[in-house]
Amino acid sequence: xxxxxxxxxxxxxxxxxxxxxxxxxxxxxxxxxxxxxxxxxxxxxxxxxxxxxxxxxxxxxxxxxxxxxxxxxxxxxxxxxxxxxxxxxxxxxxxxxxxxxxxxxxxxxxxxxxxxxxxxxxxxxxxxxxxxxxxxxxxxxxxxxxxxxxxxxxxxxxxxxxxxxxxxxxxxxxxxxxxxxxxxxxxxxxxxxxxxxxxxxxxxxxxxxxxxxxxxxxxxxxxxxxxxxxxxxxxxxxxxxxxxxxxxxxxxxxxxxxxxxxxxxxxxxxxxxxxxxxxxxxxxxxxxxxxxxxxxxxxxxxxxxxxxxxxxxxxxxxxxxxxxxxxxxxxxxxxxxxxxxxxxxxxxxxxxxxxxxxxxxxxxxxxxxxxxxxxxxxxxxxxxxxxxxxxxxxxxxxxxxxxxxxxxxxxxxxxxxxxxxxxxxxxxxxxxxxxxxxxxxxxxxxxxxxxxxxxxxxxxxxxxxxxxxxxxxxxxxxxxxxxxxxxxxxxxxxxxxxxxxxxxxxxxxxxxxxxxxxxxxxxxxxxxxxxxxxxxxxxxxxxxxxxxxxxxxxxxxxxxxxxxxxxxxxxxxxxxxxxxxxxxxxxxxxxxxxxxxxxxxxxxx
Numbered sequence: 001x002x003x004x005x006x007x008x009x010x011x012x013x014x015x016x017x018x019x020x021x022x023x024x025x026x027x028x029x030x031x032x033x034x035x036x037x038x039x040x041x042x043x044x045x046x047x048x049x050x051x052x053x054x055x056x057x058x059x060x061x062x063x064x065x066x067x068x069x070x071x072x073x074x075x076x077x078x079x080x081x082x083x084x085x086x087x088x089x090x091x092x093x094x095x096x097x098x099x100x101x102x103x104x105x106x107x108x109x110x111x112x113x114x115x116x117x118x119x120x121x122x123x124x125x126x127x128x129x130x131x132x133x134x135x136x137x138x139x140x141x142x143x144x145x146x147x148x149x150x151x152x153x154x155x156x157x158x159x160x161x162x163x164x165x166x167x168x169x170x171x172x173x174x175x176x177x178x179x180x181x182x183x184x185x186x187x188x189x190x191x192x193x194x195x196x197x198x199x200x201x202x203x204x205x206x207x208x209x210x211x212x213x214x215x216x217x218x219x220x221x222x223x224x225x226x227x228x229x230x231x232x233x234x235x236x237x238x239x240x241x242x243x244x245x246x247x248x249x250x251x252x253x254x255x256x257x258x259x260x261x262x263x264x265x266x267x268x269x270x271x272x273x274x275x276x277x278x279x280x281x282x283x284x285x286x287x288x289x290x291x292x293x294x295x296x297x298x299x300x301x302x303x304x305x306x307x308x309x310x311x312x313x314x315x316x317x318x319x320x321x322x323x324x325x326x327x328x329x330x331x332x333x334x335x336x337x338x339x340x341x342x343x344x345x346x347x348x349x350x351x352x353x354x355x356x357x358x359x360x361x362x363x364x365x366x367x368x369x370x371x372x373x374x375x376x377x378x379x380x381x382x383x384x385x386x387x388x389x390x391x392x393x394x395x396x397x398x399x400x401x402x403x404x405x406x407x408x409x410x411x412x413x414x415x416x417x418x419x420x421x422x423x424x425x426x427x428x429x430x431x432x433x434x435x436x437x438x439x440x441x442x443x444x445x446x447x448x449x450x451x452x453x454x455x456x457x458x459x460x461x462x463x464x465x466x467x468x469x470x471x472x473x474x475x476x477x478x479x480x481x482x483x484x485x486x487x488x489x490x491x492x493x494x495x496x497x498x499x500x501x502x503x504x505x506x507x508x509x510x511x512x513x514x515x516x517x518x519x520x521x522x523x524x525x526x527x528x529x530x531x532x533x534x535x536x537x538x539x540x541x542x543x544x545x546x547x548x549x550x551x552x553x554x555x556x557x558x559x560x561x562x563x564x565x566x567x568x569x570x571x572x573x574x575x576x577x578x579x580x581x582x583x584x585x586x587x588x589x590x591x592x593x594x595x596x597x598x599x600x601x602x603x604x605x
Contacts, residue, residue: 040136040156042359043145043320043348044310050352052359052379052391054139054430054444054479056080060132061160063527065559065568065597066537070129070157072555075541078495078521079139079479080153083581087588088178088201090212090241091254092123097139097446098475098499098517099152100455103399103422105142107156109233111262111276114149116300116328117335118404121280125157126235126260127218130168130184131197133160139479140446141397141426144361144377147326147344151397151424152448159220159233162186162195165601172568172595176588177204177211180595192223206588209244209251209288228266235260242288245585248412253288257281271309278302286410294410298335300403302328316352321345335407335415340400342367355383365398371421373398389432398423405454405467413456416467424450438485448475456512465512473514474502489529496522501546516583520544533562543579551579559597566597 037045040055048057056077060070067073069089071082083101084092093101102119105112108127115121135157142150170182182199198217205211218235236259243252262276279301286294308322322345329339348361358380366372379393401419408415430444450473456465477499484492499517520543527537537557544550554575559568569592576590 040138040142040154043308043350043361044318046350048440049389049432049434050357052357052381053393054079054428054442054446056137056139056481058135058137060129060134063535063537063557063559063561064130065561065566065570066527066535066557067129068570068572068593070123070125070132070135073129073135074137074155076493076495076523076525076539077137078481078497078523080137080155081518081521081543081581083516084587085243085246085582085585086210086212086241087176087206088203088212088214089123090214090239091120091243091246093120093582094123094155095517096137096153096155097448097477097479097497098501099424099448100453100513102402102405102454102513103149103151103397103424105146105148105150105154107146107154108235108260108276109159109231109262109264110156111274111306112146112149112302112304112326113260113276113278114302115280116302116403117280117282117298117330117332118402118408119149121256121258121282124237124239124256124258124280126216126237126258127157127159127233128182128184128197128199128216130170130182130199131159131195131218131220132157134158139444140393140428141375141377141395141424143375143397144346144363144395145348147324147363147365148342148421149399151399151422151426151450159218160195161222162188162193164188167600168597169600170595170597172593174203174570174593175591176206178202178591178593180593192221194222195220205242206591207244207586209242209253212239212241214239214241228268228272229264230266231262231264233260233262243284246582247286247410249584250286251288253285253291255283270311271307273305273307275305276303296332296334296410298330298332300328300330300332302326313351318350320348320350330403332403334409335403338403338407340368357381367400373421373423387434387436389434390429391431392429394425394427396423396425399454401454401467408467413465414467419454419467420452420469422450422452422454422469424448424453440483442479442481444479446475446477446479450474453514455514457509458512459509461510470514472502475517476500491525491527493523493525496520515546518543518545520550533560535559535561551577553577553579564599566599567595568597569594 058073071092074080079097081095094104095101096104106122138154142154165187168184172180180201184197187194196219200215202213216237220233222231238257240255243254258280260278264274266272282298284296285291304326306324311319324344327341331337344365346363351358361377363375375396377395381389381391383389399422406415406417426448428446433441452469453473457468458465479497481495522542524540539555541553552575556571560566572591
């Protein structure tokens, strides 16, 4: 890495000097063909046409009753594979481009919320979906900007900024004893706003010991000061669920609680500061009918502080740099008591010319215990005319082992205190074609070369799962996506991702997680307004996991979206497919949820 730094820093400085010279020319950059704003993967907001990376943006305020959970939203991205155990969002993992679920970094408003105990809890989101404005998904390494865990990609849940003073109430019932309630209230002033959101859903379960109860709520206050905008977010969640077969042939039970608080402050036009704190508890019982047989209680905490600054070079180009500090700790009857801290500094140049753009960044991370890592990234794009953009990127990502990876033990699994951090070089090249304002086509080829990959392996079914570092793991694939608006109020989306992995990394061992990736994953989505004021959405996903048969899942949603009273009906797995996203953990069959959403106050649109 030291040799890489000696090359990379002078290269970055040279690019900055060249940009300063070219910035003297009148700006003639190609007008972006798409105005969707992208934050993820860039140190500052850019449009989709200006982004050098493969990024998917999901507007959670668009057709809000078409999806029951954030997991359903994420499934519309064919490169994002959801490995869900419990219905209703009780527990789910995110895999991007075939990487393990631990290699995906999860953010809320750009701040880390990955769980220090185990990445199985990364989607214990404290903010309800109605309190969000967007979900942004970065495909590929993101450690240069975001640090540890961003090997396969990054998912950022962006909270909503209220536009009007209003109150929204929702209630619904459904199959398997499902019962949902939610509210979202907002107040807006000249220089401030407040958004409060809460959600509760529970079910008796589609099979025994698969009941769940989920509750979460958030409050976000924004106001403008002479320094700039201030933002305080307070949020929490409480999830209890039957975990039958989640971690083996046991009728387990689990309850997790999470608290998250963050403050962000602009310090003028060029500088901003942010701080986030997360506390998470996990109460796990192996046998629900005999809690005294084996139980774990984990409490983990994490914090992040960041100071970021930008300098503009002409009309379009900029330099971004900053310092970050992070820490996490755990206190557990099984894992023991541990803590670690790390600090980082980064520099990123975002250079824009007439038809080309180039992003070059470098991050230096120093971690308690004497470990340090350098993570570079380089990405560029070039417009071939006004509608076709070609792009390429390379990046390095790394991940520290979770405390479960290092210290956990139970009747079937044992951790490994000698694990090395895992890392990967990711490469990609692709093209985007913007056909006016009605159609967008994206095609990307990618390759990931991993080092010291962490997985749980065993020689045979009679042995314990042992956390280990694997060598020789490789992923290659192609992802494609097409969005078309044939007429006003109608949209078609097609996406397909093909993956191939190098199986020699196992050396004859059985893998618990790494080779659960989908070889083929395709999504078709059609949204229309067949009757004035009503929305109809059809979604069909077809997934073929490694060494398994392909299976289809068909979902349909109908909702009224105009006026103040919005009845809705969500139909899940209409094909009644029997399938598993995690081996030996069955998913629900056909189910229905219906209800009404009532809006009081001014409508935002």
